[in-house]
Each structure stands twice: as structure tokens, then as C-alpha cells.
Amino acid sequence: TGTDSTNLTSSSNDPFKNAISQPLVSHIFTADPSAHVFNGRIYIYNSHDYEAGTPENDNGDHFAMKDYHILSMDSIGGKVTDHGVALSTENIPWAGRQLWAPDAAYKNGKYFLYFPLKDKNDIFKIGVAISDKPEGPFKAEPEPINGSFSIDPAVFTDNNGKTYMYFGGIWGGQLQRWKNGKYVNESKTDLEKDEQPAVAPQVAEMDKSMLQFAEKPKDLIILDENGKPFLGGNHEKRFFEAAWMHKYNGKYYFSYSTGDTHQIVYAIGNNPYGPFTYQGVVLKPVIGWTNHHSIVEIKGKWFIFYHDTQVSKGKTHLRNVKVTELKYDDNGKIIPIDAYSK
Ligand code: FUB
Numbered sequence: 001t002g003t004d005s006t007n008l009t010s011s012s013n014d015p016f017k018n019a020i021s022q023p024l025v026s027h028i029f030t031a032d033p034s035a036h037v038f039n040g041r042i043y044i045y046n047s048h049d050y051e052a053g054t055p056e057n058d059n060g061d062h063f064a065m066k067d068y069h070i071l072s073m074d075s076i077g078g079k080v081t082d083h084g085v086a087l088s089t090e091n092i093p094w095a096g097r098q099l100w101a102p103d104a105a106y107k108n109g110k111y112f113l114y115f116p117l118k119d120k121n122d123i124f125k126i127g128v129a130i131s132d133k134p135e136g137p138f139k140a141e142p143e144p145i146n147g148s149f150s151i152d153p154a155v156f157t158d159n160n161g162k163t164y165m166y167f168g169g170i171w172g173g174q175l176q177r178w179k180n181g182k183y184v185n186e187s188k189t190d191l192e193k194d195e196q197p198a199v200a201p202q203v204a205e206m207d208k209s210m211l212q213f214a215e216k217p218k219d220l221i222i223l224d225e226n227g228k229p230f231l232g233g234n235h236e237k238r239f240f241e242a243a244w245m246h247k248y249n250g251k252y253y254f255s256y257s258t259g260d261t262h263q264i265v266y267a268i269g270n271n272p273y274g275p276f277t278y279q280g281v282v283l284k285p286v287i288g289w290t291n292h293h294s295i296v297e298i299k300g301k302w303f304i305f306y307h308d309t310q311v312s313k314g315k316t317h318l319r320n321v322k323v324t325e326l327k328y329d330d331n332g333k334i335i336p337i338d339a340y341s342k
Helices: none
Strands: 029-038 041-049 067-073 081-088 103-107 110-118 124-131 154-157 163-167 202-205 241-248 251-257 264-269 276-283 294-298 301-308 320-326
Touching: 029 103, 029 294, 029 301, 041 103, 081 110, 103 154, 154 241, 163 241, 241 294, 251 276, 276 301
Parallel strands: 029 320
Antiparallel strands: 029 041, 041 067, 067 081, 103 110, 110 124, 154 163, 163 202, 241 251, 251 264, 264 276, 294 301, 301 320
């Protein structure tokens, strides 16, 4: 996350007039959508933005969210239901502040909500909460996931039933502060290390309980077209935050936000751990600083859930989720999406 929000309230020329899709809801602010189909219904696990009045900074303090509302609908374009508060910091024993981008998974009759949250020492960890229903309410475990750190969990279950968590985010997401399992409160960003390898997103298999990692998180390596890992200075392509994994035609597609260059891009690998080779842009910058998405197959078509700031007219920390179709070419390459050009 970062700053430089564009306040468009005084603009006479509406930058959203060619928007390819409309906000799914406008009675609350929603962001960072992770969509899943459970029991034939579409559920969206998103952040719940609100105006906390916190000044903007590069640590993302203005994203001061304190609860989650889960949305659902029976089909794309159908009526959207807001299921109310599914989990709140008031009911998370280890909570400090800032409930950021969540994800969810189903296993053995239970639903699991994974969430990033700062603990009482202001260090981001990843928590998990359980429910019998996809829409919650969820009950949080007393402690964060052992060995978890940073933000933006995305949980992917492979065809063989193994589940993996992908996570991490630089700058305010604190990923750059973790060295060999220890938190070092030093550089604010990785951008001071342009000649060094980019900070890597993390992957860990979940154990059978879905409440803990089955292994120590590992670096997920993203290579350029020549097989070389990206350097920190490659802001157009290196990982920043918003990890997502999906599988298409037997290949693993790892997609993510480039943060300060505001794109969603992707890389392809042959297994859940990679390495992954960079392919290109999925979603061009949206209006607002952050870009965050999920990609899901629904009844044989593919969709990207994303957000922009149409309802708040450009306020970076007051976002709204949207959805549009995503298409592949004959070689399995994703056709890049411009959210403002039909
Ligand atoms: O919503 C707070 C943060 O902004 C998320 O965790 C990031 O991915 C970015 O969208």
C-alpha cells in the first residue's frame, strides 16, 4: 500500500464514465475481493473499508479497517447479499489494528477465514477463524498462525487436496522486515535496494487442520523471460502484494500487484512452489493507489474480481469491489484488462 490518492470529487470529467463494470455494492466500502464458489453460490471475502480519519502514509495507516462483511450472490450479475459482520477485531484476542485483505477456504465441513492483522506490537501476522457456514460468523483462533508474518493470505487447494497459503506484501505490509524468521524494524521499503533480488512472496503448505503451516514458509521465486530473478528496482514487474493462485489447463498461475506501479501481473509455473516465469499484465492500473484481485472459474467462464474507487470518487482508502470476465488466448495467455475501456 502507499499514498498519492487522487481526489476526484471536484473533477467535472468523470474518469469512471467508461468503466467496464459497476460496484457490486455501494452501501459499504469493500476492497481486496477473494471470490470462491461454495455450494454453488459465489462468496466474496473482502476488506471492509471505512473512514477512520487516519492521515495517509507509505505504511498504509489510512487503511484502518476493523471488521469484515462477506458478500454473496447466486450468479454473476445477480442480487448481492451483505451478510453483516462476519468477524471483528473486538473478537480477535491478539488484535492490534488493521484487518487487511482476507481469503477463505473449505475443508472437512468447515470454512476457514484467513486474515492479516497487526498484533499488539504493531507487527502484521496472519490469523485464522472458523465457521460452519461460508458467510460466518467466524470464531478466531486465540493466536495468529505460528510462523506467519506480513499480509494478504491467498489459500489455494490443488486437485490432490493439498492446500497452500501464498502471502506477503512489502512497504506497509512489512515483508521486507523479515530476515530468517526474525522481525527487523529497519527499512521502510525495499526500494533502497534496487540492485538486490526483489523481496520474494511466501508459500507454505497448510497442515490437515488448516489452522497451521505444515512447513516453514519458503520464498516463491519469480523469474524474468531470461530465467533471472527480478531485482528490487524492477517496479513494473516485481512482487509487491495481493498474491493469488489459480490453475488453468494444468499450469499454475501466480498473480499479484506491483504496488507502486499499480498493475496486476502474473507468472506461470509447473507446480505450486514454482519457480514462476513472468508472463505479463492481467489488469492495468485502476483509479486509486491499490490494485487487488482474485481469479475464479464460475460455470465454465473465468472472472476477475477487483476493486476501484468509483463510489468514493477516487479516495484510495474507500474502495468498492467489481467483477468482469477474464479471457485467455489459445496459448493460455491472459488477455490484459483495462477497467476503463470497453
Ligand atoms: O486493503 C489493505 C491493503 O491494501 C491490502 O492488504 C493490500 O493488498 C492493498 O489492497
